Amino acid sequence: MSEKVSSRKQQVRAEDVARHAGVSRVSVSRTFTPGASVSDATRAKVLKSAEILGYRVNRLASSLNRSESGIVALVAAEIDTPHRAAMIAELSERLQAAGKVTMLINTSGYEERVKDALLQAISFRTEAAIILSGAPDPSLADTCFSNGMKLVLINREEDFPGSLQIGPDNRAAGKTALKALLRAGCKRIALANSANATWSIVERQKGFLAAAEEAGVDVLCEVDGFTSYQAGLELGTALLDREDRPDGIFCTTDLIACGVIDAARQRFGLRTPDDLSVIGFDNIQQAEWEGYDLTTFAQPTDQIIDKCLEWCTTEQPSSETVKLPAKFVWRNSVQKARVPMK
Amino acid sequence: MSEKVSSRKQQVRAEDVARHAGVSRVSVSRTFTPGASVSDATRAKVLKSAEILGYRVNRLASSLNRSESGIVALVAAEIDTPHRAAMIAELSERLQAAGKVTMLINTSGYEERVKDALLQAISFRTEAAIILSGAPDPSLADTCFSNGMKLVLINREEDFPGSLQIGPDNRAAGKTALKALLRAGCKRIALANSANATWSIVERQKGFLAAAEEAGVDVLCEVDGFTSYQAGLELGTALLDREDRPDGIFCTTDLIACGVIDAARQRFGLRTPDDLSVIGFDNIQQAEWEGYDLTTFAQPTDQIIDKCLEWCTTEQPSSETVKLPAKFVWRNSVQKARVPMK
DNA sequence: CTGTTAGCGCGTTCAT
DNA sequence: ATGAACGCGCTAACAG
Numbered sequence: 214m215s216e217k218v219s220s221r222k223q224q225v226r227a228e229d230v231a232r233h234a235g236v237s238r239v240s241v242s243r244t245f246t247p248g249a250s251v252s253d254a255t256r257a258k259v260l261k262s263a264e265i266l267g268y269r270v271n272r273l274a275s276s277l278n279r280s281e282s283g284i285v286a287l288v289a290a291e292i293d294t295p296h297r298a299a300m301i302a303e304l305s306e307r308l309q310a311a312g313k314v315t316m317l318i319n320t321s322g323y324e325e326r327v328k329d330a331l332l333q334a335i336s337f338r339t340e341a342a343i344i345l346s347g348a349p350d351p352s353l354a355d356t357c358f359s360n361g362m363k364l365v366l367i368n369r370e371e372d373f374p375g376s377l378q379i380g381p382d383n384r385a386a387g388k389t390a391l392k393a394l395l396r397a398g399c400k401r402i403a404l405a406n407s408a409n410a411t412w413s414i415v416e417r418q419k420g421f422l423a424a425a426e427e428a429g430v431d432v433l434c435e436v437d438g439f440t441s442y443q444a445g446l447e448l449g450t451a452l453l454d455r456e457d458r459p460d461g462i463f464c465t466t467d468l469i470a471c472g473v474i475d476a477a478r479q480r481f482g483l484r485t486p487d488d489l490s491v492i493g494f495d496n497i498q499q500a501e502w503e504g505y506d507l508t509t510f511a512q513p514t515d516q517i518i519d520k521c522l523e524w525c526t527t528e529q530p531s532s533e534t535v536k537l538p539a540k541f542v543w544r545n546s547v548q549k550a551r552v553p554m555k
Numbered sequence: 556m557s558e559k560v561s562s563r564k565q566q567v568r569a570e571d572v573a574r575h576a577g578v579s580r581v582s583v584s585r586t587f588t589p590g591a592s593v594s595d596a597t598r599a600k601v602l603k604s605a606e607i608l609g610y611r612v613n614r615l616a617s618s619l620n621r622s623e624s625g626i627v628a629l630v631a632a633e634i635d636t637p638h639r640a641a642m643i644a645e646l647s648e649r650l651q652a653a654g655k656v657t658m659l660i661n662t663s664g665y666e667e668r669v670k671d672a673l674l675q676a677i678s679f680r681t682e683a684a685i686i687l688s689g690a691p692d693p694s695l696a697d698t699c700f701s702n703g704m705k706l707v708l709i710n711r712e713e714d715f716p717g718s719l720q721i722g723p724d725n726r727a728a729g730k731t732a733l734k735a736l737l738r739a740g741c742k743r744i745a746l747a748n749s750a751n752a753t754w755s756i757v758e759r760q761k762g763f764l765a766a767a768e769e770a771g772v773d774v775l776c777e778v779d780g781f782t783s784y785q786a787g788l789e790l791g792t793a794l795l796d797r798e799d800r801p802d803g804i805f806c807t808t809d810l811i812a813c814g815v816i817d818a819a820r821q822r823f824g825l826r827t828p829d830d831l832s833v834i835g836f837d838n839i840q841q842a843e844w845e846g847y848d849l850t851t852f853a854q855p856t857d858q859i860i861d862k863c864l865e866w867c868t869t870e871q872p873s874s875e876t877v878k879l880p881a882k883f884v885w886r887n888s889v890q891k892a893r894v895p896m897k
Numbered sequence: 898c899t900g901t902t903a904g905c906g907c908g909t910t911c912a913t
Numbered sequence: 914a915t916g917a918a919c920g921c922g923c924t925a926a927c928a929g
Binding site for chain 1: 915
């Protein structure tokens with residue numbers, strides 16, 4: 214008769230610790246449950262035995278039992294993009310500090326993935342899903358809600374009931390950008406934007422153009438490509454190649470702005486801010502690199518995350534839409550003011 | 556008498572679906588278990604009811620039962636650094652494609668966090684932990700192993716039994732870098748490195764210096780600061796400010812290289828490759844930006860991940876150390892060859 | 898092919 | 914303060 218080999222992976226259980234410490238299994242559970250009552254003597258015995266045996270509470274089991282996983286899903290595409298990476302770094306940092314575990318779901322590629330991401334999150338009884346890319350199908354969102362899962366959309370479209378929608382005030386930033394270019398004395402103002410921009414990026418464009426119309430100035434619009442450095446290079450090249458070359462460009466993204474600046478420098482021999490003023494958005498790390506020294510808008514990341522965590526930890530949060538001001542970061546890619554303020 | 560309010564979060568269970576479909580609870584389980592035998596009729600009924608009720612298998616429960624979580628932990632610090640972000644993007648992408656779920660643990664800050672990260676991973680019965688930053692305490696590693704958890708160290712120190720250790724062949728790359736600078740006709744060769752470099756980065760330096768000694772050439776070594784763009788700026792400034800200004804610099808990291816190039820351009824009016832040859836390492840996105848056009852080494856990311864996944868999915872993998880060649884990526888930050896090859 | 902039974906590891910009653 | 918019993922939601926094993 215062959216010995217039966219268990220295919221299950223071995224694991225130290227609370228019962229093992231209890232036997233080793235000579236106490237009941239419940240006492241083990243209690244020593245690891247904050248606020249439970251155990252005598253110091255048994256607690257000490259339990260901790261010692263746990264240490265020796267290498268025991269760790271199985272959170273799969275405890276989560277199942279308590280119906281609280283402590284897991285938060287982070288749904289994002291293009292994770293290696295500077296601003297996105299910074300956001301994820303901050304978020305994961307803060308989630309951990311709040312005692313949560315982050316499950317990262319990469320949705321690069323086909324859009325259908327956002328759906329799969331949420332389904333996976335539901336399967337793990339994730340407490341919340343923070344979505345940085347794409348918007349889920351509303352019906353799917355209902356499934357999330359009915360499973361007690363919270364939904365946060367950062368920098369995403371409006372009209373999504375039941376969730377927290379949060380991001381910078383993109384329109385206001387667009388207006389500020391226009392004013393700054395005017396105040397710098399720019400005569401021919403342009404806008405460089407991706408043709409595949411997200412909703413929040415388009416908002417920046419709208420704010421910029423609305424302010425321009427209000428001020429009665431024309432804007433050269435170059436909208437093409439993706440939201441990337443390479444697109445910035447081409448947008449910049451197209452704009453600077455014109456006979457009526459612009460002298461002030463608002464780029465809806467720092468990545469685009471870096472491309473525009475490089476196009477100016479490498480392809481046209483133009484320098485910022487002397488020959489050209491450029492404003493970006495995001496305040497990515499490269500914005501403060503000496504080769505760019507980019508005037509831009511810093512996303513209110515800290516406040517976004519503050520609000521996000523607060524909302525996620527309240528019992529029955531209600532639908533909410535929050536716009537936070539983006540901070541204008543002055544560096545040296547915009548000509549010093551030549552026009553006095555009104 | 557007040558009605559008792561359940562504090563547990565509501566959840567659609569297999570039993571609910573079973574009742575709704577008029578079948579047994581096990582049939583529900585079977586329809587969602589690949590390779591289980593259910594008649595098409597009942598499967599259809601189950602799927603329909605599941606759809607209606609919004610049922611999703613609770614993976615906390617199934618993982619507990621089957622002792623297989625399907626979760627892989629990604630342990631990393633400085634997630635927003637270009638190369639690290641790219642690595643995480645790729646890894647999470649591939650893990651998902653392999654049907655795994657990635658749990659991201661950010662260990663930026665104090666070093667103790669790596670320990671906490673692994674303890675957390677153990678709690679969730681993670682199938683493997685892929686460590687991109689820091690090295691765990693060996694005794695802790697044993698706890699991992701005894702809980703059936705695999706350990707992968709990417710770009711980390713050697714002598715770590717029981718794990719897969721994988722990364723580029725840093726020494727070889729260092730040697731290649733030196734040869735390239737010599738072949739470019741550089742007369743005064745320098746090395747720029749962080750004072751807080753990881754083991755793998757120091758290996759690059761060692762390879763470079765060993766090759767220099769072999770070739771009988773002196774190397775100016777500037778080692779200071781962190782592994783960052785800012786450090787590169789200062790390292791570059793220090794080197795280029797010397798009377799015996801170098802004309803060829805190997806930077807152990809692209810980030811440092813970008814800093815060096817900017818120092819040369821912005822602070823000394825020097826251009827690559829005409830006045831100065833620069834070589835980096837990592838092939839980050841910025842390396843191909845037009846302002847840098849950096850000659851560098853591409854990490855063999857794909858192969859690393861291939862091996863990583865393969866190793867993690869084998870039943871009883873044995874200790875292994877793998878060095879993969881880094882690919883030299885020629886761009887335009889190094890003077891064209893002026894010295895014929897030997 | 899289907900249903901019944903048992904148990905994954907844990908936390909929370911309810912007793913003592 | 915401690916122990917016994919129960920159930921979280923699920924799947925594997927065993928009958929029929």
